[in-house]
Amino acid sequence: MKNYEFNDVFDCVDIPVFIHGKDFRLIYANQAYLSIANTDESEALGKLYWEVFPKQETPPESCYAATLSKSAKSSRDELSVKDRVYLSMGFIKRDDGGDVVFAIQSIHDITEQKRVMHLLQSAAEQETALFELSPDAIMMLDEHGFTDCNPATLRIFGCGSKEQFVGYHPSHFSPAKQPNGEDSFNLANSKIKQALKNGNNAFEWRHNRLDGSEFDAEVLLVAFTQDGRLILQATVRDISQRKEAERKVESTVEKLNLALEGIVRAVSKTMGFRDQYTTLHQKRVADISCAIAERLGWPEERIKGLKLAALIHDIGKISTPTDILTKPAKLSHAELELVREHAEIGYQILKEFEFPWDIAEMVRQHHERLDGSGYPQGLKGDAILPEAKIIAVADTIESMAAHRPYRLSMGLSGALNEVRTGSGKLYDAEIVNAALALFDGETSLEDSEVIGSSEV
Structure with missing residues (x-):
């Protein structure tokens, strides 16, 4: 979140809008919010939002409870500030685990409506x-x-x-x-x-x-x-104006997700200027991973996160010398160890980005194996993310079915035999079965319908 500019989207909204993280600290506030709080951006960002506005010592009850829960998607709180009453409406973005990624709050002056309700009573x-x-x-x-x-x-x-x-x-x-x-x-x-x-x-x-x-x-x-x-x-x-404001907030969340996807695709393309093989490999792994997930019945939103992780799963190789990546001979033990560092380096590069999905951990774990023989952490079984398990199978199939600088391709059949042999020991059996069914009757990875023709 902190890496993006929201001014163009939010400052056109004449109601106060702000964004806070799971720790309730302000990530962004539009001009309407800064105006009503009588402060500026440098003073407000990073603070607990209720200390900025409505300038109280404790958090609004509904927002606090909703943010700490694992399922609530919205909150509504009434705030009394001097002689005004405000309705604070929150929209919470969560990851697949139910943890808060961020929350968007809009504040509406309902003083007049409250006055009318009081009169009605x-x-x-x-x-x-x-x-x-x-x-x-x-x-x-x-x-x-x-x-x-x-x-x-x-x-x-x-x-x-x-x-x-x-x-x-x-x-x-x-x-x-x-x-x-x-x-x-x-x-x-x-x-x-x-x-x-x-x-x-x-x-x-x-x-x-x-x-x-x-x-x-x-x-x-x-x-x-x-x-x-x-x-x-x-x-x-x-409530036409309120509904329009809600639609703008929802649209903004969607734009943020699209921006994240665009950045990931740009990073993947950028890697191609240094190592075209890795870029093509990542694209194919993403195609295979998504096809496996679809066959397993995964929801669209989860597949979206999987695809982004697969598109940059080898981003850590940006630190690997090009002469090693393109070496037309078998790698030495020292060179192989250097290449293996890419999974942890990829994690270190991505961990600061607040994606709606745990992209950094997926990248880190894509070389882990069920029996603990993988790297960099030697994770076993359920300790490995399902997304990482899918990328591991897709990565193995693409790597072995495609030509490498230091060896010829084993062909699609050889690659499928590799994951079939490792099913249940190295690779998740359900994922392997889905992959085998996916390529049933196929003879070449290049000619397979699984591999998309669209650009990264």
């Missing part, structure tokens, strides 16, 4: 005034449709008079289907029934204005008895 004699003054749309409805509405309803739904609103079913001011694909008419009736049964019902809804334009809303239905009849009061709040 006031004495009964104020109800008429509140109905008229509320900035949220408030309407009454029964089983047939709307029976009354406040001025905000007409403004929000673009109606010139109550006659254009009262008497219609809620689905009249909704698209034919909701974002989840359900029919608006049937779903609206279901929401109404739930509210009548339970006393209330809160949910998000996609509404239409009178002119047909759509907007996202929060809806609260409250059932009560009036003149002996059970009716509903609906409060509708336009």
Whole structure:
């Protein structure tokens, strides 16, 4: 995270946004956040975020609990600062192990909304005034449709008079289907029934204005008895701006992941200027690794991390002399030991980068073997990452099926026999079986459909 610039993405958002790590310390803050905190970037970054804003001694409860959990993806906290009230909404990015990679928080001034809610809870004699003054749309409805509405309803739904609103079913001011694909008419009736049964019902809804334009809303239905009849009061709040802000945050997370992938691909290509063999080898290992993972039913997000690791699994060879890498003869013991250092060196290069996946450890372990005979740590069995186990099989197949400077190719059949012989001892048996099935009927690695033709 610390290696990237977020100004262009976040500073166009007029709400305060900041990013913190799993230790709750600020990694990034946009100008809106720095302004509301009355500070600058040099003073804020690296500090516990709640010490910067809202300038309190303890962390917001929901954020703290969500970050420390292994599954929560979001948090919501209300913050009181002097005479203002803010809603802090967090979106948590986790790795496959459930650990926090980073969290993005956005802060919304909800002082006015809180004021309105307080008024709504006031004495009964104020109800008429509140109905008229509320900035949220408030309407009454029964089983047939709307029976009354406040001025905000007409403004929000673009109606010139109550006659254009009262008497219609809620689905009249909704698209034919909701974002989840359900029919608006049937779903609206279901929401109404739930509210009548339970006393209330809160949910998000996609509404239409009178002119047909759509907007996202929060809806609260409250059932009560009036003149002996059970009716509903609906409060509708336009949340279009908030939804847009959420979409921008989600888009930013996706852009960050794409940036990480781009950097990995650039590094892999850069290695080609020094050693074209290694670059081609890494590309092929990545193709084979992904094909094995797909055959094993791995999810797309996990395969993405595997591919990035495979594309740079030999990055540590950047420290290996070129004359050793391209030596047209068998390597000496000393030279072989020098080459073997690449796995640990690759780890040291990558460990400072905060990828959503444990890329550095995958690279470090790709020469480990189940029986502990591998390097650099001599790990055994389950101590080896599944991604590293796949790369190990793919690496062996590609290396033996392709020509080396110091020996001719063993061919695809020879490479497959090698992993078949080592299955269960050196290599994971399930992964080996998937690889063998993958190349079933193939005679050449170069002609195999497993090897993609796209550039790194």
